[in-house]
Amino acid sequence: MVSQRKPLSLNQIRKKIDGLDLVILKALSERVKYVVQAGEIKKKNNDLSFYKPEREAQIIRNIVLKNNSAISKESLETIYKEIISACFVKEKEIDVYFLGPKGTYSELACKKNFGSSVNSYACKTIPEIFETINNENSYGIVPLENSTEGAVNATLDALQNTDLNICGELEMPIRHSLLATEGILEKIKTVYGHQQSLAQCKNKLSKFLPKARVVPVESSGLALKKASSGRSNACIAHKSFARENGLKVLKNNIEDEKNNTTRFIILGKSSPLKSGIDKTSIIISLENKPGALSNILKIFELSKINLSYIQSRPSKIDKWSYSFFLDFEGHFDNLKVKNLLLKLEKNSISLKLLGSYPKAL
Numbered sequence: 178m179v180s181q182r183k184p185l186s187l188n189q190i191r192k193k194i195d196g197l198d199l200v201i202l203k204a205l206s207e208r209v210k211y212v213v214q215a216g217e218i219k220k221k222n223n224d225l226s227f228y229k230p231e232r233e234a235q236i237i238r239n240i241v242l243k244n245n246s247a248i249s250k251e252s253l254e255t256i257y258k259e260i261i262s263a264c265f266v267k268e269k270e271i272d273v274y275f276l277g278p279k280g281t282y283s284e285l286a287c288k289k290n291f292g293s294s295v296n297s298y299a300c301k302t303i304p305e306i307f308e309t310i311n312n313e314n315s316y317g318i319v320p321l322e323n324s325t326e327g328a329v330n331a332t333l334d335a336l337q338n339t340d341l342n343i344c345g346e347l348e349m350p351i352r353h354s355l356l357a358t359e360g361i362l363e364k365i366k367t368v369y370g371h372q373q374s375l376a377q378c379k380n381k382l383s384k385f386l387p388k389a390r391v392v393p394v395e396s397s398g399l400a401l402k403k404a405s406s407g408r409s410n411a412c413i414a415h416k417s418f419a420r421e422n423g424l425k426v427l428k429n430n431i432e433d434e435k436n437n438t439t440r441f442i443i444l445g446k447s448s449p450l451k452s453g454i455d456k457t458s459i460i461i462s463l464e465n466k467p468g469a470l471s472n473i474l475k476i477f478e479l480s481k482i483n484l485s486y487i488q489s490r491p492s493k494i495d496k497w498s499y500s501f502f503l504d505f506e507g508h509f510d511n512l513k514v515k516n517l518l519l520k521l522e523k524n525s526i527s528l529k530l531l532g533s534y535p536k537a538l
Contacts, residue, residue: 209264216268225313227269230345230443231452233261234535238454241538254538255289262292271295272315274306280398280418282351286441287318290347303331307339310444317444318347322488324438326373332442333490333502336460342532343458345443353378353432355385356424357404357411365389365427369400370413378413381431386411440537449534455508456485458531461521462492462500470501472524480517482507508533 185193216227237257241250248256265271273291276283277299287297300306306317320329336343353374357365365386370378372393382391389411394400397414401422404412416426442458449455463469477484486504507514509530522528 205260208260209267212264213267219268226445226447227265227314228271228316228445228447229449230535231449231455234452234454234538236261237538258289259292259294262294266294269314273297274300274309274315274317276300276303276306276319278396278398280401280414280422281396282349282415282439283318283320283441285415285417286320286347286349286439289349290318290345290441290443291316303329304335307335307341307444310341310446313446315445316344317341318441319444320439321346321442322440322486323351323373324436325377325434328488330490333488336502336531337490337500337529339444341444341446342448343442343534344445344447344449344532345534346456346537347441347443348537349439349441351377351432351437351439352415352430353413354416354419354426355411355428355431356401356414356416356419356422357408357427358424359408359411360425360427362386362427364409365411366409367392367403367407368411368413369394369403371395371397371400374400374413377433377437378431380433381428385428385431443534448532451508451510451533452535454536455506455533456504456536457507457509457514457533458502458504459518459521460500460502460529460531462498462526462528463524464526465498473501473521476517476520476524477505480513480520482513482517506536 219227237254240257241253244250244253271291273287273295275287275297279299284297284299291297300309303319306319309315310317319332321332322328355368359365362385367390368382368386369392374397375391375393382389394403400412401414401418401424404410404424405422411427413431416429419426461473463473474484483506484503485506486502488502489499490502492498492500509515509518510533518528518530
């Protein structure tokens with residue numbers, strides 16, 4: 178007769194966990210040691226850029242692919258972003274600039290992409306972010322488009338006049354919560370929020386708080402301050418900002434569209450190498466004549482390269498002419514993409530390569 182194995186007691190389970198924590202700690206110590214050694218080699222090779230988006234993407238993709246645990250892909254990505262962040266700052270301090278003030282989704286995007294160990298700074302405007310990036314180890318993160326609100330024109334305009342490269346991208350689901358100092362929904366009389374946030378939660382707000390006054394403010398950060406200033410006030414913001422602002426979560430996920438996502442791009446002076454799953458961004462200016470854009474689209478079709486994004490903005494060259502922002506699959510170091518760029522350049526007034534970078538995970 179086969180005897181059944183006796184279940185572990187709580188104390189035994191805790192001892193197992195403690196032992197595993199020591200194994201993890203030892204592995205992290207080893208990892209930091211090798212990262213520092215890699216940094217020394219980079220210095221000898223005169224490689225001034227210590228943040229390597231392509232290498233980071235390869236590491237996380239590999240970890241996610243081999244994950245057989247109960248940990249979700251999203252949680253695993255967050256864990257490894259923090260591990261990578263804590264390690265690479267041992268090589269060199271990294272400065273990252275985001276659209277402020279604090280308490281915004283731009284700050285969350287900064288933390289999600291770079292982890293908590295970098296030096297992060299809030300800027301007042303998107304152009305200020307572009308202007309502040311001044312060396313190989315300073316970066317910016319700016320919103321490019323939202324799935325419900327469309328393109329961010331300030332970013333598109335700034336890209337036309339910059340010598341910075343796009344060296345990464347991040348797609349961030351927007352999850353709005355209703356936060357307040359008062360824990361009873363019926364006592365809320367005023368709701369503050371950024372204009373876009375209020376628009377994205379319009380139907381849910383009218384359902385939960387039909388009599389409340391809705392007040393648009395400049396940012397989610399300011400909305401948090403307003404909510405903290407009175408017991409009958411509430412705001413729309415991400416739930417992660419509740420505790421530090423002395424607020425409670427009244428309702429989670431109050432956005433009307435569940436697929437609401439903002440795409441952010443990472444700006445810097447470096448040009449990432451191929452990661453294996455990459456995207457290229459360009460700005461192209463065309464003659465103001467019939468068929469000009471159609472001809473460009475035909476080149477993509479014949480080249481069998483997937484065009485994933487196209488957006489127009491007034492060109493800085495001439496009135497009533499337009500520049501087109503294009504994203505497509507592949508890295509500029511690929512022969513297929515190089516041939517595409519040559520053909521596009523021949524059929525345009527000007528072509529500006531904004532960068533090739535790892536596709537969002």
